[in-house]
Amino acid sequence: MPTAQTLRLEIERTLENRFPAALTSMTRSIYEVAPTGVASVDAVLEGGLPVGAICEVTGPESSGRTSLTLAFLAGRTEAGQVCAWVDADDAFDPESAAASGVDLKQLLWVRCRNECGLARAKPWTRLDQALRATDLLLQAGGFAAIVLDLGNMEPQHAMRIPLATWFRFRQAADRTRCSLLVLGKTAYAQSSAAVVLESAPFQLESAGGSVWRGSRFEMRHGRQRSTSLPAGARKPPASTWFASSVWDGGRRA
Amino acid sequence: MSSELYASIHAAEFPAQALLRLRTDLRAQPVSVLDGPTLQETVCSLNRHAVRIGAVPCMTRLEAEGINGLHLLPRSKEVETAARAVLMEYAAKFSPRIERVREGTECALALDITGTERLFGPPEELASRLRDEMATAGFRVSIATSANFHTARMKSAATRGITIIPEGEEAPALERLPLASLALTKDHEETFELWGVRTLGELGALPEVELVKRFGTAASTWRAMAHGTARHTFQPIEPAFALKEFYEFETPVEQIDSLLFIGARMIDNLVSRAAGRALSLASLDIGLELEGGRSHHLVIHPAVPSVDRKFLLKLLQLEIDAHPPDAAVVSLTLSAEAGSSHKLQLGLFAPQMPEPSRLDVTLARLKAIVGEDRIGSPVLEDTHRPGSFRMARFVVNAKPSAAPIDESPRMALRRVRPPRQIQVAMHAMEPIAFIDGDNRFEITANYGPWRTNGCWWSQDAWDAEEWDILATDRTGVAVGCLLVLDRLRNAWRLEAFYD
Numbered sequence: 001m002p003t004a005q006t007l008r009l010e011i012e013r014t015l016e017n018r019f020p021a022a023l024t025s026m027t028r029s030i031y032e033v034a035p036t037g038v039a040s041v042d043a044v045l046e047g048g049l050p051v052g053a054i055c056e057v058t059g060p061e062s063s064g065r066t067s068l069t070l071a072f073l074a075g076r077t078e079a080g081q082v083c084a085w086v087d088a089d090d091a092f093d094p095e096s097a098a099a100s101g102v103d104l105k106q107l108l109w110v111r112c113r114n115e116c117g118l119a120r121a122k123p124w125t126r127l128d129q130a131l132r133a134t135d136l137l138l139q140a141g142g143f144a145a146i147v148l149d150l151g152n153m154e155p156q157h158a159m160r161i162p163l164a165t166w167f168r169f170r171q172a173a174d175r176t177r178c179s180l181l182v183l184g185k186t187a188y189a190q191s192s193a194a195v196v197l198e199s200a201p202f203q204l205e206s207a208g209g210s211v212w213r214g215s216r217f218e219m220r221h222g223r224q225r226s227t228s229l230p231a232g233a234r235k236p237p238a239s240t241w242f243a244s245s246v247w248d249g250g251r252r253a
Numbered sequence: 254m255s256s257e258l259y260a261s262i263h264a265a266e267f268p269a270q271a272l273l274r275l276r277t278d279l280r281a282q283p284v285s286v287l288d289g290p291t292l293q294e295t296v297c298s299l300n301r302h303a304v305r306i307g308a309v310p311c312m313t314r315l316e317a318e319g320i321n322g323l324h325l326l327p328r329s330k331e332v333e334t335a336a337r338a339v340l341m342e343y344a345a346k347f348s349p350r351i352e353r354v355r356e357g358t359e360c361a362l363a364l365d366i367t368g369t370e371r372l373f374g375p376p377e378e379l380a381s382r383l384r385d386e387m388a389t390a391g392f393r394v395s396i397a398t399s400a401n402f403h404t405a406r407m408k409s410a411a412t413r414g415i416t417i418i419p420e421g422e423e424a425p426a427l428e429r430l431p432l433a434s435l436a437l438t439k440d441h442e443e444t445f446e447l448w449g450v451r452t453l454g455e456l457g458a459l460p461e462v463e464l465v466k467r468f469g470t471a472a473s474t475w476r477a478m479a480h481g482t483a484r485h486t487f488q489p490i491e492p493a494f495a496l497k498e499f500y501e502f503e504t505p506v507e508q509i510d511s512l513l514f515i516g517a518r519m520i521d522n523l524v525s526r527a528a529g530r531a532l533s534l535a536s537l538d539i540g541l542e543l544e545g546g547r548s549h550h551l552v553i554h555p556a557v558p559s560v561d562r563k564f565l566l567k568l569l570q571l572e573i574d575a576h577p578p579d580a581a582v583v584s585l586t587l588s589a590e591a592g593s594s595h596k597l598q599l600g601l602f603a604p605q606m607p608e609p610s611r612l613d614v615t616l617a618r619l620k621a622i623v624g625e626d627r628i629g630s631p632v633l634e635d636t637h638r639p640g641s642f643r644m645a646r647f648v649v650n651a652k653p654s655a656a657p658i659d660e661s662p663r664m665a666l667r668r669v670r671p672p673r674q675i676q677v678a679m680h681a682m683e684p685i686a687f688i689d690g691d692n693r694f695e696i697t698a699n700y701g702p703w704r705t706n707g708c709w710w711s712q713d714a715w716d717a718e719e720w721d722i723l724a725t726d727r728t729g730v731a732v733g734c735l736l737v738l739d740r741l742r743n744a745w746r747l748e749a750f751y752d
Contacts, residue, residue, distance in 0.1 A: 038662055061667070062733040066752040071662035080604045082649060089667075093749065094631035094642045096665035104631050108647045110619055111627040129622050136622075140615040142607030142649075151667060151752065177605065201731055204698065204723055212700045212721045214664055215733065215751070243664040245721075 034144075034179060037071035037101075040239040041197075041219050048072075050194045051144075052177045054170050056187045059199030061151075064217030065183050067100070067243040068199065069147055072181070074101035081144030084108040084137050088130035089152040099246040108137075127157060131165060134180070138172035144179065151183040158188050166192035187222065196222035202240050214244035260364045260380060260398045261405035262344060262387065267360040268298035268328045271336035274391035275500050275518045279324055283308065285317050288328040297328060298358050326503050331584070335499040336360075336392075341492045342526055343390045347373060347383055350489040354406050363406055365487055366398070380415045389525070399423060402485035403478045407434040407453075423481020428454025435475050441468065453479040496523050496534070496589035505544045505581030509573055512541075512582060517566050519587045524560045527591050533558030534565060535592025539572065543580040551576055556609040556648065558592030564610045571617035575625065606649050616647060637707055638715055639737075640668065640748070664751050666735065672746035677736065684720055684736065689747055694724035694732070702738070716740040721751075 008023050015022045035048035042048050049055045049072060057065045073083050083106060085092050090111045098104055112129040127150070134148050150158050170192040173180045182189060187196045203216040220238030264270055268286040273279055283306050288297035296312040308323055317325055337360055344351055350365035366379060373379040376398040387394045397408035399418040404427060408416050411430045418426045427434075430453045432445055450456055457479035464472035477483035498519040506512055520537075527534055535558040541549040553568045607615070619628050629644040678686040686695050701720035708714045718738040725731045733751035738744075 060730060060732075061750050062731065062752055064664075064752065066665040066667055067662050070665050080651070082604075082606055090670045091667040092631075093640070093666040093668045094633055095640065096663065097631070098633060100663045100665060104633070105648075105650060107630060109629065109631050109644070110623055112623055113627055132622055133619055136615050136618055140607055140611050142605055142612065144605060201733075204733070206698070206700065210700060212698075212723075212733075241662070243662045245664050 032177075034072070035075055036068060037075045038068060038241045040241045041068065044219060044221055044239045045195065045197075049179055049181070051179055052174045053194035054166065054173060054180045054182060054189050054192050055195040055197070056182045056184065056189055056193045057197045057199060058184050058187050058222070060185060060201075062215075063199040063201050064215065064219070064241070064243060065151060065199050066096070067217070068197075068219070068241075069181055069183060070097050070100035070102055071243075072179075073097070073107065073145060073147070074103075076144045076179075077101075077103035077106040079144075080106075082106050082108070082142060083145040083147070084110065084143050085147045085149060086110045086112070086130050086133045086137070087149050088112050088126050089149065091149065091152055096246065108143075110137075127153060127161070131161065134169065135165075135172070138169060138176060138178060138180065141176040141178070143176070145181060146173075146178055147181045147183060149183045150188070151185070153184065155184070155186045155188075158184055159186075161188055163190065163192070166190065193223065198222045205242075211247075212245055213248045214242055216240050216242045256367060257365075257400050257402075258367045258369075258376065258398065259400070259402045259405040260347070260366045260376070260383065260396060261354065261409035262340075262362045262364070262383065262394050262396055263355075263409040264340065264360040264387075264392050264394045265410075266298045266300060267336070267358055268333060269300050269326075270298075270392055271333045272326050272329065273300065274336055274339075275332075275498075275515050275522075277391075277518060278514075282324055283320075283322055284324045284326060285312070286326050286328050287314055287317070294327075327501075329501040331499045332501055333360075335497060338492065338495065338497070339390055339522060339526070340387070340392060342494070342529075343386050343392075344383070345492065346386060346529060347379065350487065351492070352488050353490055355410070359410070361406065361410060363402060363487075365489070376417050377415070380417065384415060390522070399426075399481070401481045401483070402487065403483045404481040407478070410434065418481075424454075424457060424479070427479060427481055428452060428457070432456060435478060437475070444468075494530070494591075496526060496591060498522055498587045499584065500586075501584040502582065505583050507581045509570070509577065512573065512585060513566065513570055515585055516569050516587065517562075519585070520562055520565050520569065523587060523589045524562050524565070527589065528560050530591070531594065532591040533560045533594045534589045536590040537565065537569065538586075538588040538590070539569065540586035540588070541578050541582045542584040542586075543578055544583055545580055547580065549576075549578040549582075556613050558594060559610055560594070561610060564614065567614050568617055571614070571621060575617070575621050606651065609649060612647075612649060637705060639705065639717070639719070664733075666749040667752045668749045669747055672737070672748050675736070675745050675747045677738075677745045684722065687722075687724070687736065687745070687747075692726055694726050696722050696724045697731070698723040706740075714741065719748075 012022050032051040033048040034051050035042050057069055059065050076083050092109060094104060110133045112126040134146060137143055137146050166189040169180055198220050200218045202218040205213045218238055218240050269284055283303035285296045285299040285303050285308050287294040289295050294314045296310055296317055299308050303323055306320055308320055317323055340360060344362050344364055348364040348366050352363045354361035354363050373382060380396045380398055384396055395409050395413045397405045397416040399405040400420040401423050404418060404423040407430060408426060411434055432451060457476055461473060461476050464476060474483055500515050537553040539551040543549055551572050553572050559565060626644060629647045631642045632645045634641040634643060673689060676688045677684045684696055684699055699720055699722050702718035704718050706716035720736045722734050722736050735749040737746045737748045
């Protein structure tokens with residue numbers, strides 16, 4: 001009489017052309033994550049953004065990309081870690097960062113400049129500066145998170161970043177255990193990105209029609225390379241989250 | 254038995270040695286140093302390679318230029334002063350009591366090494382270590398040790414290498430030395446020449462009374478010196494500890510690489526000297542004298558005091574790259590401020606931090622890319638003026654890890670720098686549409702106006718109305734933005750987007 005072990009091996013051998021190791025449970029890797037500071041987004045991301053990987057936060061303007069990123073940085077700097085913001089468009093607002101809880105002393109801000117001094121100058125120089133600065137910071141190591149802010153960059157320019165650059169960034173981020181967040185209108189890093197979050201505006205909230213109290217945003221993940229969910233399990237649906245305005249004293253969950 | 258013991262260090266051809274100390278590329282080349290007024294320059298110092306190919310002291314420039322392969326360098330008193338300080342600094346590692354014996358085209362120091370046997374071993378060993386140490390600093394010296402000060406001094410000046418003179422053997426050690434060792438006047442030298450007295454041994458053999466009758470009481474001292482019995486009151490000097498290196502180029506230098514070649518050697522020396530006192534370099538002051546009499550000044554402040562030569566050289570390179578001199582460089586001065594060596598307590602559970610020295614280099618490179626004023630930590634100004642901040646130097650601070658604050662996320666702004674001028678359509682005192690360049694936005698919700706003003710007493714006065722706007726463009730895409738009406742200029746600006 002065949003044992004259960006023998007039967008399992010026979011079944012697996014029969015099905016191996018279609019399902020390799022059909023009855024053997026697959027080993028799962030545990031990926032280190034860092035919480036974003038937004039509970040509903042963390043639920044979608046199974047704990048937070050991956051450490052030592054590239055994460056892309058994409059969406060149009062006013063879709064909550066920057067708010068979510070600052071919330072993530074607030075958690076990192078609060079934990080005593082050092083972060084960097086590589087600002088290709090010089091759009092970073094220190095007041096918003098401070099209001100979000102980011103410890104500005106723990107933040108290195110790199111402001112790319114227009115060589116020509118013209119506001120509408122060709123963006124290649126700024127993009128090139130941003131990539132070189134990100135590369136240097138990743139190679140230096142010690143930063144818990146680096147934000148490559150291409151939020152205002154037109155996709156036709158940012159899409160020209162070579163794949164080799166993203167591969168290099170991915171390897172450097174992995175080696176230095178740094179979360180590289182790329183803010184953009186669309187995803188640029190392609191297969192090098194561990195997580196792609198798609199952000200969209202959802203609803204505006206006001207108080208009495210006279211004060212803007214905050215906005216509700218929708219967040220869904222476009223791609224996630226590593227997951228702790230078993231194969232076939234359904235991922236949670238997209239979540240919504242609320243960001244209150246700086247002047248709103250009320251706290252939300 | 255005498256309890257005194259002296260070591261004398263003699264660096265011959267000091268002008269050449271001082272220049273070649275930083276020019277390692279010329280050490281194996283024949284080099285002569287020229288001194289004197291223009292068009293009347295003569296060779297005042299030369300190295301042994303120059304002697305081999307026929308150069309001699311006091312040659313004119315024209316004669317020296319006629320020798321194939323001979324490098325001619327102008328004499329620099331500043332370089333010699335800096336080199337003399339370095340020589341003294343290295344000598345001070347063996348004894349704190351140092352007397353300056355001779356200056357000029359030679360540099361000689363006498364060290365009181367009485368009682369140093371237990372530290373450095375017998376005189377032979379001390380002399381050997383002293384010579385090695387001087388070689389590290391870039392000097393070729395001759396050394397003599399003796400219980401008699403003058404004996405050690407004269408012997409080191411007249412012979413090469415190391416000479417150990419045991420006590421009681423002074424007179425035999427000195428008997429072959431020329432009379433020039435006594436630094437006699439020209440008249441006295443001529444008299445002795447006429448008498449046929451050429452060495453100290455011959456002078457010492459003369460009767461003392463007869464000598465004094467003819468030359469005065471000084472002759473008694475000469476005779477005692479020739480016997481190695483002359484007494485001397487030691488006059489120690491206390492050299493100030495100054496980490497400074499100077500080099501004057503023979504021709505003005507335009508290439509940064511050439512500057513760095515000398516700069517690297519200077520940093521090596523500064524680091525060695527600081528490390529000899531268990532110190533590090535806390536800051537580095539770079540002085541460049543330029544053609545036309547102008548000067549260029551740069552300062553490097555590493556995050557932590559360092560003795561890492563490569564790291565300091567990289568900082569020097571990046572600093573000069575970022576602030577290049579606008580004319581050819583005539584001379585380079587490096588002055589360092591000493592600081593205590595960096596100690597870092599690491600912890601298993603401490604958050605990861607950038608390594609300070611590596612971060613310094615990274616920041617310097619980033620400054621070269623984006624500009625010095627465009628990198629750092631933002632610091633909010635103590636004012637109500639919207640969007641006011643300044644950039645501070647980024648410094649890594651070990652901050653205790655704290656639990657994240659349970660606070661709801663805040664809506665962030667993305668600034669438009671510089672703010673864009675826009676045209677706004679108003680209805681019933683409220684904005685209803687605005688045009689930004691080629692795009693027209695219809696305003697679906699507006700919140701405001703929020704008025705701020707300040708500094709009315711100065712030229713920096715501001716008076717503005719802020720409007721929080723929700724608008725849609727022609728394609729139906731909604732954006733939240735911050736519009737500002739500058740009431741002083743009556744102009745609308747697009748300040749930021751909510752994101």
